Amino acid sequence: MILSPGELFAVDESWLLTETRPTAAVIPTAAPAPGEPRSEREMIEAALAESRGRVSGPSGAAAKLSIPPTSLDRMIKALNIDKRQFKFR
Numbered sequence: 001m002i003l004s005p006g007e008l009f010a011v012d013e014s015w016l017l018t019e020t021r022p023t024a025a026v027i028p029t030a031a032p033a034p035g036e037p038r039s040e041r042e043m044i045e046a047a048l049a050e051s052r053g054r055v056s057g058p059s060g061a062a063a064k065l066s067i068p069p070t071s072l073d074r075m076i077k078a079l080n081i082d083k084r085q086f087k088f089r
Contacts, residue, residue, distance in 0.1 A: 041079050044072070045086070053086035 047061035054060040055076070056069035065072065076083055 040075070041081065044075060044079065044081060048076075048081070048083055048086040051086075052088075053083045055083065 043065065044061065047064040048055075050064060051059055051061045055062055055072055057063065060069065062069040062072040
């Protein structure tokens with residue numbers, strides 16, 4: 001919904017030029033080097049292990065995977081990963 005106090009509605013063109021984030025979380029799928037995690041689950045678990053179970057924040061797993069923390073939380077729940085197990089690794 002767009003509300004305007006007058007009859008004329010104007011949009012600042014700079015708003016149209018900003019890049020938006022994709023709505024679906026995408027984890028990079030480049031070919032992993034030997035010894036690197038391969039599946040989505042392995043990538044998430046590796047990031048959680050590295051961040052000691054932290055999902056958000058600058059040192060969290062979401063930042064390491066370059067995805068929004070809310071998306072990572074959904075993925076963790078969908079894959080039934082217990083992020084608490086990574087707190088003391």
